[in-house]
Amino acid sequence: MQTHRWLRTPEGTAPRISYGADYNPDQWPREVWDEDVRLMKEAGVDVVSIAIFSWAKLQPAPGEWDFAWLDDVIDLLHESGIGVDLATATASPPPWLTIAHPEVLPVTADGTVLSQGGRQHWRPTSPVFRRYALELVTKLAERYADHPAIVAWHVNNELGCHNAYDYSDDAARAFRAWLAERYGTVDGLNDAWGTAFWAQRYGSFDEVLPPRVAASFPNPTQQLDFLRFSSDALTDHLVAEREILNRITPDVPVTTNFMIVGDTRHADYAKMAREIDFVSNDHYVTVDRDELAFSAAITSGVARHRPWFLMEHSTSAVNWQPVNRPKRQGELARDSLTHVAHGADAVCFFQWRQSAAGAEKYHSAMVPHAGEDSRLFRDVVALGSALRRLDAVAGSDRAQAEVAILFDWESWWGAELDSHPTELLRYRREALEWWTALTDAGVRVDVVPADADLAGYRLVVAPVLYSVPAPLREALEAFVAGGGHLVATYFSGIVDENDHVWLGGYPGALRELLGVRVEEFRPLWKDEKVALSNGAAGTIWSEPVDVTADGVEVLASYEHEELGAAVTRRTVGDGSATYVSTRLGTDGLAALVPDVLAHAGVHPELPEALRGRVELVSRTGANGRFDFYINRGDDEVRLPEGDYLLGGAALPPRGVAVARR
Known part of the structure; x- marks a missing residue:
């Protein structure tokens, strides 16, 4: 990993646990923006990610650019003291691009060409897509290079979420080049792949294909190498965008949001993390509370125990599971603070205001369809207040366990x-x-x-x-x-x-x-x-x-x-x-x-009465050591007496308490 660099802040600003969301002002009329900023200030929001899916608005046609609306919203946020994590907007190409260049669309293993109409409909190895995407990145970096609102760059979005495995001819050419670099000679490839089995021996790299649908099981090492290659192809795109950003805006840190959650496994995030200034992660509860904490612990390991950014999680229900139940009372705060315990120095949600249209209109947000007069928004405000009590934790590392x-x-x-x-x-x-x-x-x-x-x-x-x-x-x-x-x-x-x-x-x-x-x-x-x-x-x-x-x-x-x-x-x-x-x-x-x-020789750090009921996580830094006690269940538990920054010895169901040693 590069040297750890965190969000830019004005000189002399005290460290804090940042708070915010993905913000999509282009979904709303201009008059809503002022209300958004008012509510952000009420909730304690200090950072938002913007322009993630704005390519079609920023570039409505080839050679045409519209930055006026983005100028307006960035200025508005800056005047209100809210930092901008500015996305490069390359996650979803506009319809005109895929109509003009259908060769950028991904191809499945059975040869099906995926269509535009969703998101991430692009090939990671497409030179045509790369040319258009890097033009957009350059335009954004040049326009906002000196804007003080920009606290970080947000490359693409959830790289590979829907397009990690592309079997197109572009992918085939890139795969061959990747293999030639890995093995040097085709004999080296034949040895590594064991091609003596089933008469698979290759005479040149030009004969090699991705593991497309075949009459029987594809070669296992070919499959494994294609997984490696696909992860590296995503990383290569990340690096291509990062290099432009570093050249034009060397003082602005660069990140991208990982997906360390559930069975998502399309990228080797431990390897990809070496290419960014700080790790960011998106997490949504898919199994249970322990899976959330386990994912947060993996993210901490990938970040080498330095502070990281929780880029997305949900205030309540999501929209993409078979049945989407809202979170119970206390779970919004517990989920968020569990990530903080494991090293997150920024807690953000998807998204700020719940969409009125589109595929994720039933996905919860910080401001729900019900508006500010709602239990959910009151919980959002309460979490913002709780995070302020934990600012002493900001900048600390996750303490190494035994x-x-x-x-x-x-x-x-x-x-x-x-x-x-x-x-x-x-x-x-x-x-x-x-x-x-x-x-x-x-x-x-x-x-x-x-x-x-x-x-x-x-x-x-x-x-x-x-x-x-x-x-x-x-x-x-x-x-x-x-x-x-x-x-x-x-x-x-x-x-x-x-x-x-x-x-x-x-x-x-x-x-x-x-x-x-x-x-x-x-x-x-x-x-x-x-x-x-x-x-x-x-x-x-x-x-x-x-x-x-x-x-x-x-x-x-x-x-x-x-x-x-x-x-x-x-x-x-x-x-x-x-x-x-x-x-x-x-x-x-x-x-x-x-x-x-x-x-x-490892001894439990929790008394017997708390084992199985409470998770203990510790962070340590210049301000001391901080122990996070996380109630994993639905019953109140009694903690040891101590100096609590948040909560106290009586830990309520689904509650979190933080003690300073």
């Missing part, structure tokens, strides 16, 4: 390819279940990329670490040799970076470190369970595990006579390596985690 979960996009992509032992495995679900079980045990948990520095961690959990290149294997071995405690799960250490199996038995690259060997996987049927000697039950996966090294302790065995050891631990000096060969789920992990923590 426990970390490794989260690896390459393993996520690889573990869920087709032609595998089971289609039931879900990488992110396994990681979330470990996070939940560890949080239930009363410890703080970091979630870090696979290339993170593990110094300072006592316990590292690597769920389904399917892909383990040699350098990662060496890093994990060094961590254990240095006294660290590692937990690996089923389907870990299986392949190298080319999706080639580490031979000699599973878990492949980690086999010697763990001191176990598996000859054959034994995946379970959808509703099948396998009993363990400690009373837990495994699902999805099982393995007949053989102990192969001295110093390996069997912590739990399978009751099934053909399987043997289920959970093992090998002591290595002052460190250890534990192997869990089945999916235990949160209930099964609840029985195992206390032993794992105790063996690693």
